[in-house]
Amino acid sequence: MWGIFLESVVIFKNYMGWHENHFLAGLYLFALLYLWLTEKDKRRRILFVYAPTLLLLLFFCPLFRKVFVRLMEDSETYYRLLWLLQMSLVSAYGLIRLMGRHRRIGLAAVCLLIIACGDYVYDGEHISRAENAYHLPQEAVDIVDMIEPEEGRITVLVPADLIYYIRQYSTDIELPYGREMLIARWDYYNAMYEAMEKAEVIDTQAFVELTRGYPCAYVILKEDREASEPLTDYGFSVYGQVGEFVIYKDMTLQGAQ
Amino acid sequence: MTAVISFIFWLAVIPFCIGLIPANFIPPEKRSPGFAALAGYFGMWALFEVSAVPAVLWVEYNNFRTASVLFSALSLLSAAAGIWLLYRNGKAGKPGLLTGKQGTGSGFRRKKKISAADIEWLLFFVLLGFQLYKAAAFASFDGDDAYYVVESLIAQEAGVMYRILPLTGGSTGLDVRHAMAVFPMWTAFVSVRAGVHATIVSHVVMPLVLIPLTYLLYYEIGRTLFGKAPKDSAGEAVQAERKPGITARADGVFHRENLPVFMIMMAMFQIFGNVSIYTNETFFLTRTWQGKALAGALVIPALFWVFLQIYDKGVRNRRTAAGFWMLLVCIHMTAGVCSSIAVFLVCILDALMTFCLAVAERDWKILFKVGAACIPNVIYMAVYVFMAYSYLL
Numbered sequence: 001m002w003g004i005f006l007e008s009v010v011i012f013k014n015y016m017g018w019h020e021n022h023f024l025a026g027l028y029l030f031a032l033l034y035l036w037l038t039e040k041d042k043r044r045r046i047l048f049v050y051a052p053t054l055l056l057l058l059f060f061c062p063l064f065r066k067v068f069v070r071l072m073e074d075s076e077t078y079y080r081l082l083w084l085l086q087m088s089l090v091s092a093y094g095l096i097r098l099m100g101r102h103r104r105i106g107l108a109a110v111c112l113l114i115i116a117c118g119d120y121v122y123d124g125e126h127i128s129r130a131e132n133a134y135h136l137p138q139e140a141v142d143i144v145d146m147i148e149p150e151e152g153r154i155t156v157l158v159p160a161d162l163i164y165y166i167r168q169y170s171t172d173i174e175l176p177y178g179r180e181m182l183i184a185r186w187d188y189y190n191a192m193y194e195a196m197e198k199a200e201v202i203d204t205q206a207f208v209e210l211t212r213g214y215p216c217a218y219v220i221l222k223e224d225r226e227a228s229e230p231l232t233d234y235g236f237s238v239y240g241q242v243g244e245f246v247i248y249k250d251m252t253l254q255g256a257q
Numbered sequence: 258m259t260a261v262i263s264f265i266f267w268l269a270v271i272p273f274c275i276g277l278i279p280a281n282f283i284p285p286e287k288r289s290p291g292f293a294a295l296a297g298y299f300g301m302w303a304l305f306e307v308s309a310v311p312a313v314l315w316v317e318y319n320n321f322r323t324a325s326v327l328f329s330a331l332s333l334l335s336a337a338a339g340i341w342l343l344y345r346n347g348k349a350g351k352p353g354l355l356t357g358k359q360g361t362g363s364g365f366r367r368k369k370k371i372s373a374a375d376i377e378w379l380l381f382f383v384l385l386g387f388q389l390y391k392a393a394a395f396a397s398f399d400g401d402d403a404y405y406v407v408e409s410l411i412a413q414e415a416g417v418m419y420r421i422l423p424l425t426g427g428s429t430g431l432d433v434r435h436a437m438a439v440f441p442m443w444t445a446f447v448s449v450r451a452g453v454h455a456t457i458v459s460h461v462v463m464p465l466v467l468i469p470l471t472y473l474l475y476y477e478i479g480r481t482l483f484g485k486a487p488k489d490s491a492g493e494a495v496q497a498e499r500k501p502g503i504t505a506r507a508d509g510v511f512h513r514e515n516l517p518v519f520m521i522m523m524a525m526f527q528i529f530g531n532v533s534i535y536t537n538e539t540f541f542l543t544r545t546w547q548g549k550a551l552a553g554a555l556v557i558p559a560l561f562w563v564f565l566q567i568y569d570k571g572v573r574n575r576r577t578a579a580g581f582w583m584l585l586v587c588i589h590m591t592a593g594v595c596s597s598i599a600v601f602l603v604c605i606l607d608a609l610m611t612f613c614l615a616v617a618e619r620d621w622k623i624l625f626k627v628g629a630a631c632i633p634n635v636i637y638m639a640v641y642v643f644m645a646y647s648y649l650l
Contacts, residue, residue: 118529178424
């Protein structure tokens, strides 16, 4: 039980971002404490004081965590229980009560505190200027535009960089493996993935045998990807290039000519 | 142009008209266009759940088309019912469903001077506009899109729900945990009706709709919190501080001018709430189009909103308006549309709040009332368990 409790503490700390010196949780706990001491309205006390406090107690309760994980069959989503705290809502309400009549100076001070204790969402590494209306990398769009069949579906082998995007643009492109292979903790095995991504140098003969097992109409490799022998020696031809991605077409497949 | 008209119809007109139904069953002083819009969205999503979930589970071929036809019919009927209620109220000279007042006089008054509150509102709208600009002009990568967005696109392009593996394109058995959370299918429905690629709808249109909708909810919460001084069970204004003779209103805490301050703070918390990848604020602005983000940013705060309405009305001595209970049921059903975990989460919050309320008000009937409002969630969880473990039978 103690171990489960400690796990909850770690989840809580990770959620609140303490390890990265973010202290919005401090602002929340301060607002919650202030509301404990000053909120007189019974019904608002229930919403903004008692319910969040009970939730916090539940969150750290090992027995509750065991039940939650058993019911959901998933321990990775336990942090979502903290969504019920609605920290922004409770903090804003508590801080406005604290400000009282000093509205303007209070607002300025709170905004500065939020900036100091929080983290700006738009400077994350996963946010970038959109290259098109789909909000997908333009290279993925261009590649699919080149290879998409007029009718029916084809299987295409793509590097890990493109796996997330190809099918968001067209579901007529099928993949030998998908995102599941890129999440290490999910621990899937796929021989094609091993040959494509894990091998330092692609063993062309074995690689080609695997691609034809699906069969992959196209294989897309980064131009600097090393192979024991060129794919063109095994019935592939260079179909085109988009940025750093070289598109190979398997000419041995029926209808490829 | 057709796409724009279709978006306006399915994302503004239809939900707004549906929202007139619960608005008819709440006290006139609680009515507002914001209430109608929010209640309409939750009502619409509830209708989508009853249309799509059975189709996902029990219709094998063209299940998306089946769900779409059913949902279109149900939402058009509900919208027509809302318009009929509006017309009937107007004809009978009763308080309006949108403003709670008779007549339709303009709510805008000419003011000679710009007040501090006006500047604060302007500041809030700048923050909101900034978030909308970022949502439209910037791409936010999230690996889960390879599942959720592709599910929407498969429904749009192939007309089937949850029968094709989104990650690779192979056929698959039903993944009940994801299949019952049909929010991506609603996105697909909007995409099909507008004739716009589902990925564009997910990444651009949904944030432009859901971010303002979420702030509309915060506005309604703020209106409840700061619109007037709260009253205790005896109907007396509660003192905000321990200062004899100073009421809460006089102290400024519950003054309506705090509303723009509240909105600015909420916007700041969203923009700077990225203290980790797990917070609901991060989900709200970086994965707005995913059901789980909607659960954290809209569904859970909506529970606070409804409970505030019910609580402010009092549960012991007065009959609480039926419209709020209808809304509570719809919010519970929307949780199921968003994610199966959200169903469990809202039940926990309901249980905690209701238990505290029952103890504080010494009114145990509230447990049964909220319990009854949770019936859709119980059915949802029962179906989930049955479908997930039916292979054992």
